[in-house]
Amino acid sequence: MGRRQISKIxxxxxxxxxxxxxxxxxxxxxxxxxFMSILVSKLFEADMxxxxxxxxxxxxIKTCVYFAMMYVAVMFFNTLTISRYKLIHxxxxxxxxxxxxMKNPVLSILVFLGACILLGFAYWKVTVGNYTLSSGKKxxxxxxxxxxxTVLVFWSLSGFILQIxxxxxxxxxxxxxxxxLRQINNKINTMVVSMSxxxxxxxxxxxxxxxxxxxxxTMQSDLLEMTPVDVNLYKTANLPERAVSRNxxxxxYTQVQRQDSKVSIRQTLQTNGFDINLLKDIxxxxxxxxxxxxxxxxxxxxxxxxxxxxxxxxxNTKEExxxxxxxxxxxxxxxNQEYELKDDEYIVLCDxxxxxxIRNKVLAQGNYPLEIAGKMYTAKYNECQSGFVVxxxxxxxxxxILVPDSCNLxxxxxxxxxxxxxxQANTEEEKLEIEKNFTxxxxxxxxxILYEKGLRLDGVTKIAIMEASVGLVTIVTFxxxxxxxxxxxxxxxxxxxxQLTESSDNKQRYTILRKIGCDEKMIHKSLFRQIxxxxxxxxxxxIIHSAFGIQYALSMLSGVASNKDLLPSIIGTVIVMGIVYGxxxxxxxLGSKTIIKD
Numbered sequence: 031m032g033r034r035q036i037s038k039i040x041x042x043x044x045x046x047x048x049x050x051x052x053x054x055x056x057x058x059x060x061x062x063x064x065f066m067s068i069l070v071s072k073l074f075e076a077d078m079x080x081x082x083x084x085x086x087x088x089x090x091i092k093t094c095v096y097f098a099m100m101y102v103a104v105m106f107f108n109t110l111t112i113s114r115y116k117l118i119h120x121x122x123x124x125x126x127x128x129x130x131x132m133k134n135p136v137l138s139i140l141v142f143l144g145a146c147i148l149l150g151f152a153y154w155k156v157t158v159g160n161y162t163l164s165s166g167k168k169x170x171x172x173x174x175x176x177x178x179x180t181v182l183v184f185w186s187l188s189g190f191i192l193q194i195x196x197x198x199x200x201x202x203x204x205x206x207x208x209x210x211l212r213q214i215n216n217k218i219n220t221m222v223v224s225m226s227x228x229x230x231x232x233x234x235x236x237x238x239x240x241x242x243x244x245x246x247x248t249m250q251s252d253l254l255e256m257t258p259v260d261v262n263l264y265k266t267a268n269l270p271e272r273a274v275s276r277n278x279x280x281x282x283y284t285q286v287q288r289q290d291s292k293v294s295i296r297q298t299l300q301t302n303g304f305d306i307n308l309l310k311d312i313x314x315x316x317x318x319x320x321x322x323x324x325x326x327x328x329x330x331x332x333x334x335x336x337x338x339x340x341x342x343x344x345x346n347t348k349e350e351x352x353x354x355x356x357x358x359x360x361x362x363x364x365x366n367q368e369y370e371l372k373d374d375e376y377i378v379l380c381d382x383x384x385x386x387x388i389r390n391k392v393l394a395q396g397n398y399p400l401e402i403a404g405k406m407y408t409a410k411y412n413e414c415q416s417g418f419v420v421x422x423x424x425x426x427x428x429x430x431i432l433v434p435d436s437c438n439l440x441x442x443x444x445x446x447x448x449x450x451x452x453x454q455a456n457t458e459e460e461k462l463e464i465e466k467n468f469t470x471x472x473x474x475x476x477x478x479i480l481y482e483k484g485l486r487l488d489g490v491t492k493i494a495i496m497e498a499s500v501g502l503v504t505i506v507t508f509x510x511x512x513x514x515x516x517x518x519x520x521x522x523x524x525x526x527x528x529q530l531t532e533s534s535d536n537k538q539r540y541t542i543l544r545k546i547g548c549d550e551k552m553i554h555k556s557l558f559r560q561i562x563x564x565x566x567x568x569x570x571x572x573i574i575h576s577a578f579g580i581q582y583a584l585s586m587l588s589g590v591a592s593n594k595d596l597l598p599s600i601i602g603t604v605i606v607m608g609i610v611y612g613x614x615x616x617x618x619x620l621g622s623k624t625i626i627k628d
Contacts, residue, residue, distance in 0.1 A: 037109045044108060048101045056093065060085060066512060138190040145182035149575075152176050156582035176575065181226045183571060188222055206548065206556035213536065213560055224528060225568045231521040232572035233579060235514045236603055240576070241583040242510035243599035252424045253499055258364040259311070260461065261468055262421050263295050263449040263489035267316070268442065290485050295449040298487060304476050308464050309451040313363050315356035317419075317446040318439045319348040320403055323431075328400065332392050340388065351402065351439065352419070354432045360419055360450055367416065369432060375410040376400060377432040379417035381425035384585075386414045389429060402431070403438045419448060421490050423499050465493050518607060521568070522614035526621075529561050533622035540626040557622055565615050 031039075064083060152175040192211055195202050202208055214221065269283045269291040283291075290298055296314055300306055326345040329336050337345070354377075358368040369377055378393065380386045390413045392398060398409040418427040433439070455461040467476035468491050480487050543553055584596065 033113050033115075037112050040108050040112055041105055044101065044105045048097070052094065052097050055097075056090065059093070060090075066508070066515075069511075135190040135193045138186045138188075141182055142186035142190070145179045145186060148175055148182070149179035152179060153578040157578055177226075177230065180229055180571065180575075181222065184222045184225045184229070184567075187567075206543070206552055207559075209539075209543065210556055210560050210563070213532075213539075214563060221564075224524070225564075228521045228525060229568035229572045229575075231517040232568055233575040235518040235521070235607065236572060236576035237579040237583055238510045238517070239514035239603040239606060240580050240596070240599045242507045242514065243602045244580075244584065244596050245507055245510075247598055249423065249499055253496065256418070256424065257421050257492040257495050258366075259421070259450050259492065260453045260464075261309070261451055261489060261491045263451075263468070263487060264420070265291065265295060265298070265447050265487050267291050267444045267447055284484055287484055287486070295447045295487070298480075298485070299476075302476075302479055302483070302485070304467065308454050308467070310454045311363055312449065312451040313359045314447065314449040315352065315359060315419075316444050317448055318351040318443040319445045320351060320443060321348070323349045323351070323400070323402060325349065325429075328429075329388070329392055330398075336388055336391070340384075348445075349429060349431050350445075351431050351433055351437075351443075353435050353437065353439065355435050357417070357419070357430075357432055360448075361417065363450055366418075369415070369417075371410060371432065371434045373434050373436050374407055375434065376402065376407040377410050378414045379427060379430040379432060380414040381416055381418055381427045383425070385428040389414050400431075402433055403440070403443065405438065407433065407437075419450075421492065421495060423495055461493065465491055469494060515606075515610075518610050522611050525565055525568075526614045526618040529564055529618045530621050530625065533557070533625040537626050553626070554623060557626065558619055561615065561619050561622065565611070565618075569611070 067084075152172050155172050155175075195207075195211060202211070269288045271283060271288070273281045273283070293301075294314055296306065296312065306312075324345065325343065325347045326333060328349060329345070333345070336343075354369055354371045357379075360366075361368045371377065378389055380389055393409050393412050393414065396409075396412055398412075400407050400409070414429075417430065418425070419430065420427075453461050453464045455464055468489055469477075477487065540553055540557075543556070548556075580596065580600075
């Protein structure tokens with residue numbers, strides 16, 4: 031055959047294999063996507079009554095187009111490569127090793143140490159020093175450091191590991207260890223690139239899956255904890271005639287609005303025709319602020335240290351103050367812990383992780399003094415206590431200061447009225463009917479009446495929070511799980527295909543092993559170890575990367591995902607990776623055994 035005929039055979043093989051794999055992949059993908067939708071919906075306990083089979087024509091067309099583009103590139107390079115080969119090269123291809131340029135062991139060790147320092151600095155930036163990652167450019171720098179460090183680690187390892195093992199004669203000459211190391215060394219250049227890419231994909235898989243599952247676990251536990259009643263209502267108290275926002279926009283309030291801001295929420299409801307009997311377990315409190323008590327004032331001598339770490343915080347934010355008896359009314363309704371205070375004590379309630387850590391630095395000084403409404407008070411506890419007032423999807427309370435009832439909080443310091451209650455309903459249908467009064471102003475019946483009068487009453491409901499929880503965050507989690515699985519399968523498949531190809535190329539070498547006296551058990555053990563090294567090396571470094579990557583991901587999801595839910599998510603990720611990665615490993619080993627069979 032001439033080169034053109036051989037190229038034609040390769041071309042036709044590639045086309046047929048491509049069409050078959052595309053067809054099977056499309057069918058598996060269409061049904062697999064439905065399974066993924068159901069899986070994620072079940073994870074977030076979404077309503078599946080309206081679920082239906084969906085086929086995206088646009089996605090199918092894009093898949094075919096992108097697949098065709100990749101395959102055209104593959105066919106072009108295959109044809110080009112074969113057309114350049116001489117007959118003697120094709121006949122001796124199985125016997126020829128890759129040309130290996132041995133690296134200087136000293137240089138390799140120095141590069142390895144440099145790579146470790148580079149990765150160590152990147153790890154520090156995303157954990158202890160994550161406050162410096164304030165822009166996309168700085169995050170990109172860390173990503174590039176991680177990529178460069180990974181490549182250099184594998185490049186340097188391939189340069190001195192063989193030499194080190196060769197000095198360990200008992201290990202090097204034991205069984206078929208010499209053969210295994212030589213096999214890896216024969217493909218040393220390709221291994222550096224492959225291992226680096228696969229390591230990074232596995233790192234992304236572990237990080238994405240662990241973070242996504244932690245997000246899901248946190249959301250589910252938080253939803254149960256953070257939605258103890260059916261509705262929260264709140265409105266601003268003591269509105270002035272004019273108010274200027276932080277962006278400089280001026281708002282003018284009417285006489286009706288100012289008058290309404292001086293009465294309770296219950297009175298607003300009743301005055302405007304709402305049937306108060308639709309609610310039960312009603313508890314209403316007032317929330318105060320002090321002009322002289324801001325975050326800046328609270329942080330005191332720790333302010334500069336905190337500003338360096340968190341420059342983006344709005345330090346002129348006024349602290350929210352609640353009388354302890356008022357808070358206890360809400361806490362009792364919610365089923366949360368109630369507190370007691372002496373006349374000269376205060377307590378800080380905070381459950382937003384980042385803010386809690388900052389406040390604890392201040393409170394850790396012991397009996398931390400604070401001036402509230404013209405009187406000095408000391409902290410009852412040396413750390414923040416758990417508690418919240420407003421319902422939400424997660425722990426977002428950045429700080430509430432509880433003061434004794436004797437605290438001189440004046441009517442002018444009152445900044446918000448807050449009401450918590452349950453619906454007077456026995457069935458979900460009845461709850462939904464009452465819910466209409468407190469949903470968006472376009473649909474609500476009662477809120478429409480208020481808006482028409484120019485009155486503003488804000489709030490959240492348990493039903494609305496539950497529905498929102500399976501909204502944007504669910505989509506993000508769905509994409510994260512999907513990407514994690516794609517990277518996991520892709521990296522496993524690349525390793526498997528590479529090893530199966532290696533086994534096919536090395537069939538003659540295993541035949542030689544048999545001829546020099548190795549039995550099948552030794553040969554299979556050699557094959558198992560070789561495949562184990564290829565599968566294990568990128569995984570080990572990926573796990574090290576992930577230990578720091580997950581911490582950074584969770585810090586970015588602070589307030590949404592929690593460290594306390596990390597262990598179950600890691601266990602879940604290990605199980606998923608063990609099944610998929612392990613299945614590819616076993617399949618590769620069994621496939622390779624068949625290929626090298628005598």
